[in-house]
Amino acid sequence: MSFHFPPTPLPDHACELRAExxxxxxxxxxxxxxxxxxxxxxxxxxxxxxxxxxxxxxxxTWPKAYGGHERSALERYVVTEELLAHGAPIRCHWxxxxxxxPLILEFGTExxxxxxxxxxxxxxxxxxxxxxxxxxxxxxxxxxxxxxxVEGGWRVDGRKIWIxxxxxxxxxxxxxxxxxxxxxxxDGISRMLVDMESxxxxxxxxxxxAGEADLNEVIFDxxxxxxxxxxxxxxxxxxxxxxxxxxxxxxxxxxxxxxxxFRHLIDRIGAxxxxxxxxxxxxxxxxxxxxxxxxxxxAGMNQRGQNTVVEGSxxxxxxxxxxxxxxxxxxxLLPEETRAGLAPDDPFLxxxxxxxxxxxxxxxxxxxxxILRNGIARGLGLR
Amino acid sequence: MMDELSEMIxxxxxxxxxxxxxxxxxxxxxxxGLDAPLWEEITSAGxxxxxxxxxxxxxxxxxxxxxxxxxAAGEHAVPAxxxxxxxxxRVLAAAGLSPPAGVVTIGPVLPGDRLxxxxxxxxxxxxxxLRRLPWGRHAVAAVVIAGEGSERRTIVVDRPAKVLExxxxxxxxxxxxxxxxxxxxxxxxxxxGRGYDIEALRFDGALFxxxxxxxxxxxxxxxxxxxxxxxxxxxxxxxxxxxxxxxLAELASQVAAAAAALDAAAAAPGGFECAAAxxxxxxxxxxxxxxxxxxxxxxGFSHEFPLHRFTRRxxxxxxxxxxxxxxxxxxxxxxxxxxxxxxxxLLTDQPGVLxxxxx
Numbered sequence: 001m002s003f004h005f006p007p008t009p010l011p012d013h014a015c016e017l018r019a020e021x022x023x024x025x026x027x028x029x030x031x032x033x034x035x036x037x038x039x040x041x042x043x044x045x046x047x048x049x050x051x052x053x054x055x056x057x058x059x060x061t062w063p064k065a066y067g068g069h070e071r072s073a074l075e076r077y078v079v080t081e082e083l084l085a086h087g088a089p090i091r092c093h094w095x096x097x098x099x100x101x102p103l104i105l106e107f108g109t110e111x112x113x114x115x116x117x118x119x120x121x122x123x124x125x126x127x128x129x130x131x132x133x134x135x136x137x138x139x140x141x142x143x144x145x146x147x148x149x150v151e152g153g154w155r156v157d158g159r160k161i162w163i164x165x166x167x168x169x170x171x172x173x174x175x176x177x178x179x180x181x182x183x184x185x186x187d188g189i190s191r192m193l194v195d196m197e198s199x200x201x202x203x204x205x206x207x208x209x210a211g212e213a214d215l216n217e218v219i220f221d222x223x224x225x226x227x228x229x230x231x232x233x234x235x236x237x238x239x240x241x242x243x244x245x246x247x248x249x250x251x252x253x254x255x256x257x258x259x260x261x262f263r264h265l266i267d268r269i270g271a272x273x274x275x276x277x278x279x280x281x282x283x284x285x286x287x288x289x290x291x292x293x294x295x296x297x298x299a300g301m302n303q304r305g306q307n308t309v310v311e312g313s314x315x316x317x318x319x320x321x322x323x324x325x326x327x328x329x330x331x332x333l334l335p336e337e338t339r340a341g342l343a344p345d346d347p348f349l350x351x352x353x354x355x356x357x358x359x360x361x362x363x364x365x366x367x368x369x370x371i372l373r374n375g376i377a378r379g380l381g382l383r
Numbered sequence: 384m385m386d387e388l389s390e391m392i393x394x395x396x397x398x399x400x401x402x403x404x405x406x407x408x409x410x411x412x413x414x415x416g417l418d419a420p421l422w423e424e425i426t427s428a429g430x431x432x433x434x435x436x437x438x439x440x441x442x443x444x445x446x447x448x449x450x451x452x453x454x455a456a457g458e459h460a461v462p463a464x465x466x467x468x469x470x471x472x473r474v475l476a477a478a479g480l481s482p483p484a485g486v487v488t489i490g491p492v493l494p495g496d497r498l499x500x501x502x503x504x505x506x507x508x509x510x511x512x513l514r515r516l517p518w519g520r521h522a523v524a525a526v527v528i529a530g531e532g533s534e535r536r537t538i539v540v541d542r543p544a545k546v547l548e549x550x551x552x553x554x555x556x557x558x559x560x561x562x563x564x565x566x567x568x569x570x571x572x573x574x575x576g577r578g579y580d581i582e583a584l585r586f587d588g589a590l591f592x593x594x595x596x597x598x599x600x601x602x603x604x605x606x607x608x609x610x611x612x613x614x615x616x617x618x619x620x621x622x623x624x625x626x627x628x629x630x631l632a633e634l635a636s637q638v639a640a641a642a643a644a645l646d647a648a649a650a651a652p653g654g655f656e657c658a659a660a661x662x663x664x665x666x667x668x669x670x671x672x673x674x675x676x677x678x679x680x681x682x683g684f685s686h687e688f689p690l691h692r693f694t695r696r697x698x699x700x701x702x703x704x705x706x707x708x709x710x711x712x713x714x715x716x717x718x719x720x721x722x723x724x725x726x727x728x729l730l731t732d733q734p735g736v737l738x739x740x741x742x
Contacts, residue, residue: 002604002635005643007650018731085727263723271719279708282715286662289655289730290640293647314636374625376632380608382622 003314003379007293008300014078021082024055036087038347038354040260041253043089044168044214046124052083052090053123058097062105067118077252077299081292084256091165096120096127099247100173107191107232107240116171116193128169128196130160130218131241138371140175141185141238145220147176147192153226154178154192159219164365166216167203169196174225175241178234191237193229200224210357242309248366250298250312255291255319257362258326261355262288264348265330268338277333284329287322291315310379313372320362320369327356389448395428396452400459409692412462413554417486417521422463431465432482434472439482441472447649449473450594454645457598460692462555464488464518466595470587471526477583478537478573485523487539488516489584490560494705498529498562500536500572507567509540512559515703519558520548528584537573537584540565551699553692586657588704590648593657593664596700597645599693600638600664603671606690607634607678614682627678634674641667651735655717658710665707668697 011017028034028051037043052058060076062068083090090097101120104112119125136142145158156176166172171193179188194201200223205213232240262284269277294315298308330352342349363369377383403421412418425431434449435441444452453466464486471487490513491497498511509529516525522542529538545561611622611631621627641664648660672694676683683690701707721729 002601002642003639005639005646007643007646009650015732259727263726265723266719266726267723269719271722273715273719275712278715278719279711280715281718282658282711282713283662283666283707285714285718285726285729286644286659286666286711289659290644290647290663292730294640294643297643311639314639317633317636318640370629373629373632376635377628380631380635382608382611382628382631 003311005294005297005311006300008074008296010078010296011072011074014074017075017078018082021057021079022086024052025082025086025088034089036260037089038260038351039089039091039212039358040087040257040351041084041090041094042257043087044091044126044165045089046092046126046168048089049092049123051123052088053093053121057083058093058123059101059117059121062101062117062121066105066113067121069121073299073303074296077296081252081256081295084252085259087260092126092168093120093123094253095129095165096125098251098253099244100127100129100171102247103173103191103240103244104231106243109228111228112193112231125171126165126169127193128163128166128172128216128218130163130166130172130174130194132162133159134161134217138368140241141181141189143175143177143189145174145176147174147178147190147225149178150224153224154230156192156194156220156223156225159217161217162206162365163216163218165214166196166218167205167214172196172218173231174220175237186238188235189237190234191231191240192225193231194220194223194225195229198223198225208358209360210354243307245367246307246309246312248312249316249372250295250308252292252295254316254362254366255288255295255322258323258355258359259288261326261330261351264351265326265333268334268348280329280333284322284326287318291319291322294318310376313367313375313379316366317369317372317376323362324359327352327359331356386445386448388442389444389451392430392433392442392444392448393451393455396430396455399424399428399430400455400461404459404461406689409460409462415520415548415550415554415556417463417518421461422486425461425463425465431468432472434469434476435482436476439472439476441476443476444469446473446652450591450645450649453591453594454598454601457595457696458601460553460599460602460696464521466591467517467522470584470591473587474526474528474537474584475539480526480537480539480573481570483524483539483541486518486521488518488522488525489588490516490525490527491585492516492557492588492703494585494709497531498527498538498540500530500534500538500567501564507538507572508564509538509562509567510564512561514559515549515551515557516560517703518556519560520546520556525560526584534575536575538567539571540567551703553695553699555696555699582654585704586652586654589661589710590645590652590657592700592704593648593660594645596664596668596697597638597641599697599700600641600667600671602693603675603690603697604634604638606683606693607631607675610679610682621678630674630678634671634678637667637671637674641671653733653735655714655729656735658705658714661705662707662710662714665701665710668701672697 034048059068060071147154147156178190200221202219204217206215207213432441433444492515547559551557644660644663648656
């Protein structure tokens, strides 16, 4: 048996939609709203996200009643891959659009859908994802952050770590223990959305090896979360994680993180490169083309209501491998002799430095390579 | 979606392959022979003529279905020139030529090989050599794209007197035909670059070989999974060990990527897509074969165990109709010619089209 990715023709008007997105990107760039940065699509830019929301390209598939636009998963796919491939700065709204909005749509209350989703769809509201803890990384059910019942809600104590963008976020989703781990450690875990302005929250920025400090440790000391912010049933949050991570893992952002560097390489290598360079570039192009087809296929499966947990893991495993290969390939094809002649602030050097130093994160965030492969092995019936 | 006729052909093919391609037939084929009962059944079932038009005895099998047939043939390691016949049928149909009676092969297989055409008093002659011709010794004729540059034509050329026999790593016949001003019979030459693009044989060759490789990859995964479940060491099936599971997951991912690349190229079969599929599937073949041999270990190393039937073919087929290196370079030159900003539009704007100005 093998995993099947049926080829998915894009909708008839996909070309027009693509052209619209490209025009939007050109216009907003000309207006000074954004420019490709070393962080590529991972750049936080609230004005850009607001403009995108204004255009109707956030929450595209959500019901209109909740601020969405009732477009198809394939239309959303086209918009998404255009933004990612051009390095548009989507970090501000990205987690809300990609996984937290869909999570609320699937498990949330009517109040949450009516109140939160329209906020998310504006693009201006950033949501952080709180899963990892100091002693709970891949082993997610080992979390210790707990929520105790109090009048009208829950009192949260504990710590979350490696939280991207928590310092810019209005909300954070919290994976918390609401009853002690019993026979099955996966029971007794709940999900809530915490307002980051609540009392008792302390943020500690974590500087990472690529030089930024956009990760955080977030400490909760008797933080009150009202009942209305609990997502899904108390104690049953484990069941939510599968579809959320499927959304996170199968997105084209898992094979476009190094595309800015790849484009630098194409430009810098010139129109008549040596054979080895042309071969390496063509090989990468074949990989990107394949992954693009697989991601579109997943969007098609989602459109038909199919679960794509394992397929998402396959795409993330293959895609992050490619994204990690590119910086090193650029290093070899544009060697030190070439790079030494450039000004220290040359955008290419800036992007190569960041791309190489950030690349270990690709196979950590959203599930390590080993965790993904465990899931794939489960899909093969081996676990 | 597949039409009814295609479904019938595929059902027939699967039955013929399952019945006729036995270990004994595969072993015998390693001596370079073509099993007569197998070939007889393939031809009489209409498989080898499927891509020809009805007027020539075929059913004009669409590309997608023909590729599914090629994948099934790869899955069974069919030791016969069926894929060559399917490609020949497509090229002949496009050039408006009739098929020769008997086994046919196609060329050139190596991107650098080229036959020269000469014309004297209205009669054509063919010179030069074609290397690595699949099943060359068994073919009565080859469908070949011959000539230079824009003067290239489709020809049907008889097997010459001089044939040098050789084989690939899977022991499939791969022979050299040497032509010394061999006359070309009337009705055996097509017009210049008509209809089906004159470049198409090499793209077809790459894509059909890639389809066979995906079939072989399906089997490599199946054999590896089965072996991991059956083989007991340290008191349990090795499939229970995480180290083995991680490798099987990687193997399955490579097979999935290869199949996705094939399907994507079949849905939009332009030059870029055929080349990209051959590159991606060729790479998957190398990775998958290596993992499968680690999983199946010493048993998989024996001739009796079926794994080598598929891994040897995968290793060989990577190099036929353009290796990963050949097509990667070809793709790379298209990419750099368009510059960094042109890369993404190359993937999105005109799928299925042969990029202009490309040789």
